[in-house]
Amino acid sequence: MARLIALLILTNLSIQGLFAQTKISGKITDQKKQPVPGVNILIKDSYDGGTTDANGNYSFIANDTGEVVLAASMIGFDPIEKKIRLTGSDINFNTVMKESLNELKVVTISAGTIEASDEKKATVLKPLDIVTTASAQGDIVGALKTLPGAQQVGESEGLFVRGGTGTETKTLIDGMVVNNPFYTAAPDIASRGRFSPFLFKGTIFSTGGYSAQYGQGISSVLALETQDLPDRTSSTIALSSVGIGVGHNQLWTEKKMSAGFDLNYTNLLPYFQLIKQTPEYTRAPQFSGGSVNFRKKTSPSGIIKFYGYFNLGDMGIKTLSIDSTNGFKNLFDINNNNIYTNLTYKERLGEKYILNIGASYSTNVDKIKTWTDTIRSQSDLTQGRIVVSRGIGRLSIIRVGAEYQYSYDAFKIDGRNSFSRYHRTSEVFDNYTAGFTEADIYLTTKLVWRAGVRAENSTLINKLVFSPRTSIAYKVGEFSQVSFAYGQFYQKPDRDYIFYPQVPGYNKATHYILNVQRVDDYHTLRAEIYYKKYDNLTSTLNDTSNSGTGYAQGLDIFWRDKKTFKGVDYWISYTYLDTKRQWLNYPKEVTPPFAATHTTSIVFKKFFTKLNISTGVTYSYATGRPYYNPNNPEFLKDRTIDFHTVGINAAYLRQIGRCFAVLAVSVGNVIGNEQVYSYRYSYDGMRRSAVGPPAKRFFFVGLFLSFGQDRSKEVIDNNN
Amino acid sequence: MKKTILIALIALTSIGVKAQNKKYISAMEKNVAELDTTRDATKLQNLANNFERIAGAEKAEWLPNYYAAYCYVNMTYSTKGDMIDTYCDKADKFINKADSISPNNSEIYTIKSQIASARISVNPMSRGQKYGTESAVLRDKAKEFDKTNPRPYYLEGTAYFYTPPMFGGGKDKAKPAFEKALKMYETFKPASSISPNWGKRSTEYFIKECDKK
Numbered sequence: 001m002a003r004l005i006a007l008l009i010l011t012n013l014s015i016q017g018l019f020a021q022t023k024i025s026g027k028i029t030d031q032k033k034q035p036v037p038g039v040n041i042l043i044k045d046s047y048d049g050g051t052t053d054a055n056g057n058y059s060f061i062a063n064d065t066g067e068v069v070l071a072a073s074m075i076g077f078d079p080i081e082k083k084i085r086l087t088g089s090d091i092n093f094n095t096v097m098k099e100s101l102n103e104l105k106v107v108t109i110s111a112g113t114i115e116a117s118d119e120k121k122a123t124v125l126k127p128l129d130i131v132t133t134a135s136a137q138g139d140i141v142g143a144l145k146t147l148p149g150a151q152q153v154g155e156s157e158g159l160f161v162r163g164g165t166g167t168e169t170k171t172l173i174d175g176m177v178v179n180n181p182f183y184t185a186a187p188d189i190a191s192r193g194r195f196s197p198f199l200f201k202g203t204i205f206s207t208g209g210y211s212a213q214y215g216q217g218i219s220s221v222l223a224l225e226t227q228d229l230p231d232r233t234s235s236t237i238a239l240s241s242v243g244i245g246v247g248h249n250q251l252w253t254e255k256k257m258s259a260g261f262d263l264n265y266t267n268l269l270p271y272f273q274l275i276k277q278t279p280e281y282t283r284a285p286q287f288s289g290g291s292v293n294f295r296k297k298t299s300p301s302g303i304i305k306f307y308g309y310f311n312l313g314d315m316g317i318k319t320l321s322i323d324s325t326n327g328f329k330n331l332f333d334i335n336n337n338n339i340y341t342n343l344t345y346k347e348r349l350g351e352k353y354i355l356n357i358g359a360s361y362s363t364n365v366d367k368i369k370t371w372t373d374t375i376r377s378q379s380d381l382t383q384g385r386i387v388v389s390r391g392i393g394r395l396s397i398i399r400v401g402a403e404y405q406y407s408y409d410a411f412k413i414d415g416r417n418s419f420s421r422y423h424r425t426s427e428v429f430d431n432y433t434a435g436f437t438e439a440d441i442y443l444t445t446k447l448v449w450r451a452g453v454r455a456e457n458s459t460l461i462n463k464l465v466f467s468p469r470t471s472i473a474y475k476v477g478e479f480s481q482v483s484f485a486y487g488q489f490y491q492k493p494d495r496d497y498i499f500y501p502q503v504p505g506y507n508k509a510t511h512y513i514l515n516v517q518r519v520d521d522y523h524t525l526r527a528e529i530y531y532k533k534y535d536n537l538t539s540t541l542n543d544t545s546n547s548g549t550g551y552a553q554g555l556d557i558f559w560r561d562k563k564t565f566k567g568v569d570y571w572i573s574y575t576y577l578d579t580k581r582q583w584l585n586y587p588k589e590v591t592p593p594f595a596a597t598h599t600t601s602i603v604f605k606k607f608f609t610k611l612n613i614s615t616g617v618t619y620s621y622a623t624g625r626p627y628y629n630p631n632n633p634e635f636l637k638d639r640t641i642d643f644h645t646v647g648i649n650a651a652y653l654r655q656i657g658r659c660f661a662v663l664a665v666s667v668g669n670v671i672g673n674e675q676v677y678s679y680r681y682s683y684d685g686m687r688r689s690a691v692g693p694p695a696k697r698f699f700f701v702g703l704f705l706s707f708g709q710d711r712s713k714e715v716i717d718n719n720n
Numbered sequence: 721m722k723k724t725i726l727i728a729l730i731a732l733t734s735i736g737v738k739a740q741n742k743k744y745i746s747a748m749e750k751n752v753a754e755l756d757t758t759r760d761a762t763k764l765q766n767l768a769n770n771f772e773r774i775a776g777a778e779k780a781e782w783l784p785n786y787y788a789a790y791c792y793v794n795m796t797y798s799t800k801g802d803m804i805d806t807y808c809d810k811a812d813k814f815i816n817k818a819d820s821i822s823p824n825n826s827e828i829y830t831i832k833s834q835i836a837s838a839r840i841s842v843n844p845m846s847r848g849q850k851y852g853t854e855s856a857v858l859r860d861k862a863k864e865f866d867k868t869n870p871r872p873y874y875l876e877g878t879a880y881f882y883t884p885p886m887f888g889g890g891k892d893k894a895k896p897a898f899e900k901a902l903k904m905y906e907t908f909k910p911a912s913s914i915s916p917n918w919g920k921r922s923t924e925y926f927i928k929e930c931d932k933k
Contacts, residue, residue, distance in 0.1 A: 042776065046777050047774060655887045
């Protein structure tokens with residue numbers, strides 16, 4: 001009874017307590033003492049609270065009494081909670097809110113790195129930009145050639161970056177090395193990349209100073225990251241002037257698993273019959289291939305991905321022999337088989353750790369026939385990779401990883417010369433192991449320091465090398481930052497030299513890069529100066545050795561603007577390159593044939609919303625490049641004419657029922673001007689022939705149909 | 721005596737509950753009424769804060785969370801770029817809370833669909849396919865959960881309206897959807913004074929826009 005009365009009294013007291021009101025007011029500012037408007041400041045679990053006005057001031061009445069929690073929150077700021085006591089007498093509470101960490105406000109390491117990604121915000125390109133760049137013809141490398149640092153080399157495939165050769169750029173898919181990223185081609189005709197840009201959600205094109213995660217590329221790294229699960233189930237059909245393709249991707253319910261395939265067949269014969277080619281093809285290039293993929297989410301943070309690719313290609317070409325006066329033609333006939341497989345697993349372990357594991361097997365076999373020789377060349381690569389990352393605090397991260405690669409290279413030649421037949425075979429095995437550790441340490445949100453080291457050993461060379469890498473980046477303004485990178489890089493000698501009795505050692509480069517960039521939603525401005533020193537380059541002057549040396553220095557500028565002209569997106573890149581090297585059979589340090597002093601690209605894109613036509617124009621220019629003239633006593637002193645090319649493309653997009661159709665047209669070198677990449681001289685130096693593209697212009701027409709199983713009406717919502 | 725006190729106690733408590741309920745309804749009514757009259761970002765932020773406070777105090781109610789999400793998704797229309805995603809993230813937080821309190825709710829799925837289509841505008845070229853599909857799937861669910869709710873049809877109209885004809889959209893396709901929505905608005909009765917009842921005036925506005933050449 002007494003307890004009940006006590007309870008009743010207490011209840012009454014508390015009810016009375018409700019009427020004791022406390023006025024709470026104050027001002028909320030940020031770290032720069034600026035008022036923060038719109039903050040929700042409240043007594044937790046109650047109705048009482050207010051919102052700060054334009055001057056950061058607030059005031060409200062709290063109806064509770066006793067100990068309560070006062071909380072303040074606002075988008076873009078860390079929330080604040082504070083215990084206070086309400087007694088009925090006014091409370092003045094002023095506070096400072098800290099801006100919360102936001103990807104865009106935090107400095108990132110940008111020296112030497114150009115990234116295309118949908119997920120990260122402050123990137124130079126989006127994956128779609130690669131597909132829509134005129135002159136790229138849907139080739140990743142073709143699009144990257146319009147970026148600063150890359151050379152306009154037309155006679156050989158690959159990315160020639162800052163004075164480096166095509167083989168000095170390493171291509172990786174999900175961290176795993178791709179040995180043969182390009183279709184096999186005839187001499188002096190560049191081939192396309194094997195992989196479709198639609199496979200990848202992210203592309204990192206690094207022109208130097210890159211992370212210790214990457215090895216065996218002394219000039220550049222092209223790191224491609226494959227897509228995760230697709231958005232929906234869909235089928236595709238591609239019909240074009242060069243071939244046909246079909247594909248299907250199945251996404252299972254709950255969106256946890258997907259599998260897909262594609263098959264394609266390319267034959268350039270009909271096209272070559274229509275458009276005359278300079279070389280005489282005995283067999284027009286023909287490729288049949290396909291790919292399979294499987295992706296499964298093993299947990300909310302875990303994913304397994306498999307990608308398998310195969311391709312069979314062949315072609316034959318006859319070219320007029322420069323040494324012959326009676327019209328003798330050289331023959332080059334090639335059959336290529338290529339398989340690439342890649343299996344990766346990514347998972348978060350606990351709160352702090354992320355595990356990445358990968359395995360890959362690939363093989364490439366070329367069978368080449370000339371009038372005199374039959375050559376079979378094979379290279380296989382089996383590799384495994386593991387990387388464990390650990391987050392420290394909110395931003396810093398440490399990565400530790402190990403790689404193992406087993407490679408097998410072989411060739412067999414059956415040939416004859418004027419006197420006799422000969423037969424040669426050779427096989428080379430290599431066990432390559434590497435380990436690395438690297439830390440990104442955020443000293444503040446504006447200052448990050450990356451330090452790493454990579455240890456590598458190849459049993460073929462039998463030497464362990466350590467390459468230190470470091471970079472530092474500092475955010476100077478809301479959109480601007482400066483960064484510096486330094487690194488040492490090693491690479492095994494090119495495949496051509498590993499069969500030599502005395503295998504030369506690692507080639508080495510040391511990079512120094514200073515980068516300034518400003519990136520906002522609509523504009524990008526980047527400028528980079530660099531100095532690169534080459535040591536231990538492969539030399540064949542006397543015997544095969546590593547006595548080659550060289551340097552490269554220059555300036556890269558990139559400007560992109562998506563805003564000034566309505567519906568227009570354009571970028572301009574400029575590359576200044578000063579490089580010399582003594583390597584292979586060079587008698588002294590000279591500028592090599594793959595380096596132009598000035599290179600510029602202008603890429604222009606416009607989308608006509610009403611017509612649903614997207615158009616693009618790319619203009620590229622490069623000053624003449626050195627070529628070897630035996631009549632000139634000075635080695636590689638001659639220069640070709642300047643290089644100009646204009647590529648155009650247009651795509652018409654349309655939804656027809658459940659089918660989404662794209663009709664694409666593109667023309668390479670539309671002005672049809674003369675292009676000379678180099679010259680080849682006869683032995684006696686009396687005659688020469690120009691090396692150029694196989695035809696003046698390149699035409700492409702394609703129809704791509706995509707059938708969505710889901711609703712796809714709102715493919716492009718135009719409400720921005 | 722015991723009994724009397726007990727009765728008194730029960731009476732007091734129930735009055736308390738009633739008072740609380742009345743307080744909730746009147747607070748909600750006041751804010752919902754203001755919501756009808758504003759598209760201004762600062763006012764929407766104020767209202768979002770008010771709804772967030774009510775949601776914090778009334779943990780069993782889905783409507784305060786629903787309206788907080790509604791405020792944030794409407795704030796995306798007066799901003800651009802990354803801020804759209806930031807508002808959408810915030811709206812997602814509230815609507816998911818509402819969804820956990822009241823599952824399979826047509827009104828909640830309507831907002832979810834609206835958030836997905838708001839995200840498209842950050843980058844229509846690269847996001848159109850993903851979020852367009854997501855928005856349509858959520859909208860279909862909203863229709864399924866309440867066949868009398870006009871709002872998913874209104875959203876369908878806007879999706880058609882803002883999609884170019886060659887991608888399967890256009891005014892011609894938008895108009896029937898808006899007309900259907902308008903017909904449903906004529907008969908739609910909100911469950912209470914604070915239940916969702918928006919979209920009719922916008923539907924009428926869009927029908928006029930569809931008729932413009």
